[in-house]
Amino acid sequence: MSALDILIILLRVAFGAFVPLSFVAVLVWMERRGAAFFQDRAGPNRCNVYGIRAGGLIQNLADGIKLIFKEDIVPGHIQHKLYFILAPMLVFITALLCFAVIPFADVLVLGDREYVMQAVPMDVGILWFLAVVGFGVYGIILAGWSSHNKYGVLGGLRAAAQVISYEIPMGLSLVSLLAVYGTVDLSAIAQYQGQLLFGFIPAWGFVLQPLGVIIFIVAAFAETNRTPFDLAEGESEIVAGYHVEYSSMKFALFFMGEYVAMFVSSALIVTLYFGSYQIPWLSTETLVAHARPVVILLMIGLPVIAYFFAGWIKKNNRTHYYRADDPRSRETAIYVSLLWSLVVVLEVILLIYLIFAAGGAADRILVLLLQIGSFLIKTFLMCFVYVWVRWTLPRFRYDQLQKIGWEKMLPLALLNIFITGAIIVSFS
Amino acid sequence: MAEMVKLFVNGQEVEVESGKNLIDALKVVGIEIPHFCYHPALGADGNCRMCLVGIEDGRPPIVPACKTPVQAGMKVLLDAEHIKKIQHDVLEFELINHPIDCPVCDQAGECSLQDYYMKYSLDDSRMRVDQVAKAKRMDFGCGVVHDQERCVLCARCVRFTRQITKTGELGIVNRTDAARVTIFPGRPLNNRYALNIVDLCPVGAMTSQDFRFRQRVWFLKKDASICHGCSRGCNIYIDHHREKYKDDIIYRFRPRTNLLVNGYFICDAGRLSYKEENENRQVTSLIEGRQAPFDETIAAIRQKLDQARKPLILISPDCSLEQMWAVRRVSTLYGASLSGFSDAYVKAGDGDDFLINDDKAANRRGLELLGIKTDRKSFIEALQKTDLFVNFNNDLHFSGVDEEIDALLGTVQSIAVCSHQRDVFKTASIILPIASYSEYGGTIINQDYVLQAFAKAVVKNEAGKDMLEVTRLLGGAVIDARHAWPGIRKSVACLADVDPAAIPAEGIKLQTGEDANVGA
């Protein structure tokens, strides 16, 4: 094993562990800001460090500090303290582990070595995901039960019943998808989606499985306990469900676990149905072959995007009432200058690349970075869908939830398998 | 039972007692005739004209009800238009110069004028001239404060001082709209019943310095009880109230009518004795000066009683009959000698021929009937022999220090089961707080052998335990007041037929041998 191998492995693991974590902050921010904008409010806009609010991200910092320093209460009536403490860890760790098998870029070819861009390169990919995500609900059940609290137990029960109901349509929708791809390896699935259908349509999962994608997304929502399927929390009926007795960082783990799970399931949806890291019509090889024009396009595009973004910042980041010596104009000036500095730095890097490093390994790394960017943007947008749905739809009633799961999703998934099977058989 | 007669009120037949006037007779059957000046204790004066009623087929057609004795077949009109007009007009006259300062008037809420206005008038004043200004906040002495503007000149107060106390301090001076109640200059009220004037006054003209502005009457909870100030056992109302975040405290005592015992009045000393119930209370259990939990203190007392060779138990003559019985049981249980020595409670020469008695012990007759010795000689003998002295709330210093007894007390170990912090209990090695009489129920016998029952009124935040509970925990078999009675009935002949749950409000006059002799 060469030093490069070890470095690449370290980088992969670091990516798999820290990207979901840092996305927690982004997602919490997105949830809050998104919720606010959906509801015609402003969202977090107070917390600041020397007047810099970073669009509300500083609020997350404040929340984090608060949760860390809050009193960590283990109620006296709890008999199984170990399980009580174990439960939030379980929820968080399982959510994090799921991400390990998701490829975030195409196989990196450096010289004669190939590096699979997954935290844990694993052939069984999707099965690992199904196994671990199903394990996550044990954390919730354990939390509800060990809380020794009626509401907690009810929340845990609901979570369990809900996960059982929705694992089935989810698995069945996957069956048809896997039949199409012919593999369970997520890397292979991602590569498959780099092809073009009929020469001009990207062969992404949602094109191949229009019904499957809907079933899978709905089931994924239920699996992650997100609205409209967050009956396990049900504030109006069971206070906060399974985490009613939790405080401080133990509560924060549940909270972060939920967002990691949301991120991971977004990543999986993207991997399975939305072309993973693939940039439409630009497969890995195409990109490697045309690295220079792509970079030149980027160099032109960056300042244009930055110009509009700066304009947007200037327009929106100001005080909407009379305020002497508005501190937000200062803040805006800082943001804009930072933005342009970033553009300049990127331009310089790209220029250096063009002049000195074009061709060979550098092209490969450039493509890797582009694909990672593509993957993250897609995942981010999928997360936005999560937020969007949450602030649009009301929570289902429990009986409605079960009815949809068993009476609608299950037959539809079965139907999907038949149709897919018929098509595959007739075409092969 | 007096003879009953039938008469008609507003065309309806009612049966009432004969020999009474219309107001009293009809009140018994629930028909109220408005009146200011009439009071059963003071007799009819007929000056207020509020009680005018119509008599059909009679002459004259309109008569004051207070001066009209009931007659068989009488046809009384109360709701006729002309009667209503009389009531309405009388009220209008009364209110011409009335300041209508109900918001600051202590009587508001128990004021006849206010009630009658709401019931019979409800009109705005038609007067367009200035009201006659009279003196306010006049100190009449004895804690009575007079407000001339509110006065309706019913003269109840004047008649009270002339007929009941026979001191005649008050008079109505001037005439017409300048008339007012006043004292002779330099001669304020000077009698021991003066505060009854405050109760008598149908409006807020007479207020008590002591109760003035302290609480609005509608907040007060009014519970019937018996005054423990002397052996008369006057019937009272305990007016108490628990304000938010505070303790349940007594604001005043008021007399409760009981013709067998105290009539309509109580003495000022008794009236103001409510303060004793609020202040200076023993609230903590102490063992050798150290605060201890109640249970621990009880255990300590039990231990001391068990170890003592010949304990002496002293009981207060203020205790209820049931408590005395229970303490007697405890004394037999521990082989203790029991005494009710309470000479200190007698203040010779303090009594009068009306309500106040020399003997300030509420239930001395109870001690007598239960056969508990009260004489000084036997108490001192027992005290000399004893090694443990248990005092059940008996204030030996009630009328000053008794040197001889104090000297003896200094030599023995003592335990005090007491409701108040008093000098005599201070030397005790164990002090156990108990409830005072406003906080428990029971029966007492007054000096005229009238057996009266009273109920628990006040519930303190830090409630002391009833003495019965203490004796029960000390091993006595008496669980509560009811369980004391089989034993009491057996041992006291004149109580043999008494059912404690069925003692009427006015009490039972006991037929004791002695009493029967006196009667004969």
Added chain:
Amino acid sequence: MSIKVRVVERKGRTFLEQLYLVEVVKGMTVTLGHFFRNLLDNSRLYVRHYPEVKPEISPRWRGRHRLTRHEDGSVKCVACFMCQTNCPSNCIMIEAGERFDGRSEKMPVKFDIDLLECIYCGYCVEACPMDAIRMDTGIFSVTSNSRESLLIGLEQLMETPGGFSEVDYHKGGG
């Protein structure tokens, strides 16, 4: 039975509505419209920039209480306990005492309002025969770091000035 029974037509019985998806997409379009409108120009948000921009309060708005005074500064309250009697949340605690300034015979010695218990119903203001207690201070934010400081007494109640002119108050605003 003479109760009129009205049969309400139930919505959501067609196949498309039963499918949910179409309705979900419709709803999501609406919310997305709001999202982008606000994202592109946040000056159109329906928000009040509290605490920098205070809300307009009408003179009849029931804020924190105050005790009014006569022209000479003495308290108008005569300690009649009407407010305490009427208070449904039992948050007013008065102690009365003698008054010697000739205005009345009685005045409050202590006048405590437990703002934590108060439900701001305004019955005390209605009950007051002297117009002595009012809720026209315009103070709507009753916050503190300790429970004790929210039990406000006579001094504090008298110190607080009214938030509106006498004319506006009696007119009731608007």
Added chain:
Amino acid sequence: MSDRSQLISTGESFAFDAERDAEFERLVVRYPIRESMIMPALWMAQEQAGWISAEAIEYIADRIGTFPAKVLELATFYTMYQLKPVGRYHICVCRTLSCWLRGKQDIVDYLADEIGIKPGEMTEDGKFSFEEVECLGHCGTAPVVQINGEFHEEMDLKKFKALLATLT
């Protein structure tokens, strides 16, 4: 009617002189109850001192054996008992209904404005004192003014001025 209950104390004890003492003893046996003697006794006290002081009332109450407050009631009720020194001419103006309706107020106002004495007051030179009294029983010839016990009926301002002019 003004408040008459503010008694004036002379600071000296009061007692009937020998003549009135004998008169008292002569009269008191006439009545079945001694309290009936209050009014004659008040008259006698007023004759003796010109007016009735607090001490006089206390003396009478003691002498009769009743409460001072009771004597005070009578002394304040009847306006013919003078509870303070009066002028040489004591003017009593009836204030009750008939006299009021027929214009007694003109006379009262005249006394207040021109002579300078309000009800219950006396001129500085001691010539006039003035009191509003309750019904004098001459309602048919209202308004009526009584000066030193002498009735002047159907008074009006003009007649009253003329009347005052005759007094020296």
